Amino acid sequence: MFWQxxxxxxxxxxxxxxxxxxxxxxxxxxxxxxxxxxxxxxCFLLTSWGAERPGAAPLRELLTVAALMIPxxxxxxxxxxxxxxxxxxxxxxxxxxxxQSAMLCPFTAGILLFGEAxxxxxxxxxxxxxxxxxxxxxxxxxxxxAGRAHRIxxxxxxxxxxxxxxxxxxxxxxxxxxxxxxxxxxxxxxxxSLGGLIWIVVVIRRREFGFRSVLPLALLYGVLVAAGQWTxxxxxxxxxxxxxxxxxxxxxxxxxxxxxxxxxxxxxxEKTGVTGTAGILLAVLGILLLAC
Numbered sequence: 001m002f003w004q005x006x007x008x009x010x011x012x013x014x015x016x017x018x019x020x021x022x023x024x025x026x027x028x029x030x031x032x033x034x035x036x037x038x039x040x041x042x043c044f045l046l047t048s049w050g051a052e053r054p055g056a057a058p059l060r061e062l063l064t065v066a067a068l069m070i071p072x073x074x075x076x077x078x079x080x081x082x083x084x085x086x087x088x089x090x091x092x093x094x095x096x097x098x099x100q101s102a103m104l105c106p107f108t109a110g111i112l113l114f115g116e117a118x119x120x121x122x123x124x125x126x127x128x129x130x131x132x133x134x135x136x137x138x139x140x141x142x143x144x145x146a147g148r149a150h151r152i153x154x155x156x157x158x159x160x161x162x163x164x165x166x167x168x169x170x171x172x173x174x175x176x177x178x179x180x181x182x183x184x185x186x187x188x189x190x191x192x193s194l195g196g197l198i199w200i201v202v203v204i205r206r207r208e209f210g211f212r213s214v215l216p217l218a219l220l221y222g223v224l225v226a227a228g229q230w231t232x233x234x235x236x237x238x239x240x241x242x243x244x245x246x247x248x249x250x251x252x253x254x255x256x257x258x259x260x261x262x263x264x265x266x267x268x269x270e271k272t273g274v275t276g277t278a279g280i281l282l283a284v285l286g287i288l289l290l291a292c
Contacts, residue, residue, distance in 0.1 A: 005238030008231050009248045013255025015228040020096050020260040022221040023080065024268070026214065027087040034199050035208040036218045037077065041196020043222025048193040048229070055183035065174050065187050072170035073195020079163030085156035089149060091272055093264030097280050098136050098157040100257050103249040104129055105165030106172045107290055110245060114176050117243075125250070125289025128282055133161075136279030168249060171233075175240055185237075189229050247290070254287035 026036045057065075079099070086095035104126060110116040174180055174188055203209075235248040261280045264270045272280070 001238050002242040002244065005235045005242065005244070005248065006251055008238060009235040009251035010255050012228055012231040012235055012248075012252040014259065015224055015231060016100075016252060016256040017259035017263065019221060019224045019228055020256065021263055022217055022224060023083070024087060024092045024096075024264075026217055026221065027084045027092070029214065032208050032210045032214045033084060034202045034206060035210065036214040036221070037081070037196065038199035038203050039215060039218035040222040040225065041077070041193070041199060043219050044196060044226045044229075045190075045193040047223060047226035048189045054186040054190050057181065057183035057187060061180050061184035062187060064177065064180060065184050066191050068170050068173050069188050069191035070194055072167045073192045074198065075163050075167035075170070075195075076192070077195045077198060079160050079167060082156050082160040082163060086153055086160060089156065090153035091264065091270050091276065092268060093261045093270050093272055093280065094136050094276050095153075095157050095160070096260045096264070097257050097283055098133060099160040099164055100253045100260075101129055101133060101136075101283050101287075102161045102163075102165035103168060103253045103287065103290075106168040106249050109169045109172060114172075114245070116245070121289050125286045127286070128289060129286030132279045132282035132286055133158075134279070135275040135282065138275045138279075172236065172245060172249075175233075175236055175245065188233060189226070192229065193226075250287045250290035254284050257287070258284045 026033060029036070079102075083095060083099045086099070107122075107126060111118045111122075171188070171192070174185055232248065232252060235252065236245050239245050239248050257280065261272075265272065
């Protein structure tokens with residue numbers, strides 16, 4: 001079960017890199033971004049509810065899962081909105097690295113709340129990952145000259161960190177509650193997908209109706225998000241049987257950050273500098289240690 005879970009988590013990391021690439025492209029668009037979020041959320045919703053119908057669960061169990069997953073879905077949406085704010089003001093690779101380092105939160109919750117082992121390797125990984133945020137946020141010469149603009153970039157990046165960390169922690173909780181059966185747990189992804197419906201109000205108020213310019217990217221993004229959520233929960237389930245559910249996020253996000261950094265550097269041509277590169281490498285090293 002353990003190595004199967006690790007393999008599925010690595011596949012999730014590759015899928016999430018694809019999510020990051022699609023999101024990076026969308027963040028570059030000057031108009032229609034909320035429409036992109038809504039269309040991708042609808043695609044995620046339809047894929048989630050259509051791929052595998054949730055089972056008939058007792059009402060009490062269903063309400064428990066809903067109380068966790070619906071807020072998690074909202075936190076995810078606002079976290080990625082904050083990430084867009086960071087990407088529009090600075091490096092996409094660094095923004096993605098800071099936001100995805102939010103897996104510190106479910107890792108810490110796994111130790112403090114669910115009794116997962118706090119080995120020396122994992123504690124070292126946590127310290128290194130936390131320390132990686134310093135070089136990731138350290139301004140280059142150009143960014144120091146920008147002053148306030150760089151501080152706003154960091155504000156958005158670390159806001160994304162906090163929101164996504166809270167979302168990831170909530171998604172870890174249902175499978176650790178002893179009173180929830182398989183039928184109730186089958187509602188996790190469908191309920192999570194409801195959070196994106198909030199953008200209906202924003203799109204109507206802003207009159208963002210240019211579907212043609214964002215539809216292909218939104219469909220790709222939505223399918224990748226749905227696939228990544230399915231494989232992530234599968235990895236969590238497999239690793240839970242080995243008493244290591246908290247390892248799923250470190251493995252997946254470590255691969256995701258590394259692959260997206262290569263995309264930002266080689267495809268987008270970003271110059272992250274020595275400190276930015278060091279921060280990414282430290283983040284990946286810390287995340288890998290968390291899996292030990």
